[in-house]
Amino acid sequence: MKRSLASLLAAATLIALPAAALAQSTVDEIAKYRQQLQDGNPAELWEARGEDLWKQKRGPKNVSLEGCDLGKGPGVVKGAYAELPRYFADADRVMDLETRLVHCMVTQQGFSFADATRRPFGNGSSRSEFEALAAWITSESKGVKMNVRLGHPKEREAYQIGEKIFYFRGGPHDFACATCHGETGKRIRLQDLPNLTDKAGAQLAYTTWPAYRVSQGEVRSFEWRLYDCFRQQRFPELKFTSEAAIALTTFLARNANGAEFNAPAIKR
Amino acid sequence: MADPMRIRVTEKDGLVTVRVLMSHEMETGLRKDTSGNVVPAHFIRTVTATCQGRVVLSAQWGTAVSKNPFLEFSFKGGKKGDKVVITWEDNKGDRRADEAVIS
Numbered sequence: 050m051k052r053s054l055a056s057l058l059a060a061a062t063l064i065a066l067p068a069a070a071l072a073q074s075t076v077d078e079i080a081k082y083r084q085q086l087q088d089g090n091p092a093e094l095w096e097a098r099g100e101d102l103w104k105q106k107r108g109p110k111n112v113s114l115e116g117c118d119l120g121k122g123p124g125v126v127k128g129a130y131a132e133l134p135r136y137f138a139d140a141d142r143v144m145d146l147e148t149r150l151v152h153c154m155v156t157q158q159g160f161s162f163a164d165a166t167r168r169p170f171g172n173g174s175s176r177s178e179f180e181a182l183a184a185w186i187t188s189e190s191k192g193v194k195m196n197v198r199l200g201h202p203k204e205r206e207a208y209q210i211g212e213k214i215f216y217f218r219g220g221p222h223d224f225a226c227a228t229c230h231g232e233t234g235k236r237i238r239l240q241d242l243p244n245l246t247d248k249a250g251a252q253l254a255y256t257t258w259p260a261y262r263v264s265q266g267e268v269r270s271f272e273w274r275l276y277d278c279f280r281q282q283r284f285p286e287l288k289f290t291s292e293a294a295i296a297l298t299t300f301l302a303r304n305a306n307g308a309e310f311n312a313p314a315i316k317r
Numbered sequence: 318m319a320d321p322m323r324i325r326v327t328e329k330d331g332l333v334t335v336r337v338l339m340s341h342e343m344e345t346g347l348r349k350d351t352s353g354n355v356v357p358a359h360f361i362r363t364v365t366a367t368c369q370g371r372v373v374l375s376a377q378w379g380t381a382v383s384k385n386p387f388l389e390f391s392f393k394g395g396k397k398g399d400k401v402v403i404t405w406e407d408n409k410g411d412r413r414a415d416e417a418v419i420s
C-alpha cells in the first residue's frame with residue numbers, strides 16, 4: 050500500500066521536531082493514516098462473509114439466521130445494533146449482539162452452546178463466525194444514532210453492574226478500566242486511549258467498534274475489545290457472552306447514546 | 318477457492334477509477350508460527366485488470382504487499398456500463414477473477 054508508506058515516511062521526518070510538537074503531530078499523522086486506510090477498509094470482506102453466514106442454512110436444523118430477532122423483529126437487521134444491548138423477553142435477560150446470536154444459533158439452528166461458542170474470535174486461518182456476523186450486522190447500523198434505552202429493570206441493573214466493573218480495581222496491577230480510560234489525553238505508546246468517562250470520548254470509542262485491526266489482520270468485535278482489555282489488566286479471562294461482558298457493554302453503549310454509529314471502522 | 322473481491326468502479330469526466338479489495342493472507346515466508354515452524358510463503362504474484370477484454374493494468378506483486386490488499390488505480394477510455402474484470406494469481410497457483418460494471 051503505497052499511500053500508507055508515504056504517511057510512514059512523513060511520520061519518520063517528524064523525529065527532528067521538539068518533543069512536545071512531536072507528540073501532537075504524531076497524533077495528527079496517525080489520524081491521517083487512519084483516514085487514508087478508511088477508503089479501502091478490509092472489514093468489507095468480513096461484512097460480505099457475515100451477510101452470507103446470516104442467510105445460509107446451517108446447523109442441525111438447517112435453517113438460516115434470518116428468523117433471528119435482534120430486537121426489532123425477526124430478521125430485521127437495519128439499525129438493530131444501535132439499540133443493543135437490550136432486554137429480550139424470550140430469554141428473560143439482557144443480551145448484547147454476540148449473546149443474541151448465540152441464542153439464535155442454539156434455539157433456531159439447533160447448535161449446542163459449546164458448538165456455537167467454539168470460536169468467538171478468529172486467528173489467521175481459523176476464522177470466527179461472530180466477527181463476520183458482527184461486521185455485517187453493525188454495518189447495517191451505520192449512520193444510525195445510538196439509542197440504548199434502559200426501560201426494563203434488568204437493563205438498568207446491567208448498566209449499574211457495568212458501571213461497577215468499570216471502576217472496580219483488582220488484579221495483580223490493581224487496575225480498573227478507569228485507570229486507563231478515566232482521563233483525557235492518555236496513551237499507550239502511540240495509541241490514544243479514549244476517556245470513557247467523558248461523553249464525547251465514550252461516543253467516539255463505542256461507535257467505532259467493531260474494527261479491522263491492521264496489526265492483526267482481523268475484524269474485532271466489541272466483546273473482543275473487552276476480552277483483550279481484561280487480559281491487559283491481568284484480570285481473570287472474560288468469558289464470551291458472560292453477564293460481566295454484557296453489563297460492561299450495556300454501560301458503555303448507553304453512555305454513547307445520541308452519537309451516530311460509524312463502524313466497522315479501521316484501527317491500527 | 319479464495320473469498321470474492323470487493324470491486325467498485327466509477328467513471329467521472331472520462332476517467333475510470335477502480336478500487337479493489339482482495340481477500341488474501343499475503344504470507345511473506347519469513348514468519349514463524351507459535352511452534353517455531355516457518356509459515357510458508359503465500360502471496361499474490363500477478364494482478365490483471367481488463368475493461369471490455371482490453372488489459373488496463375498488469376502488475377507483478379511480491380511479499381511486500383499487505384494482507385487483504387487494497388488497490389486503487391484509474392484509466393481512461395472506459396464508459397458507464399463497461400465490464401471490468403480483475404484477476405489475481407498467487408504463488409500456489411490459486412486464482413480468482415471477479416467483475417464489476419462501471420457506474
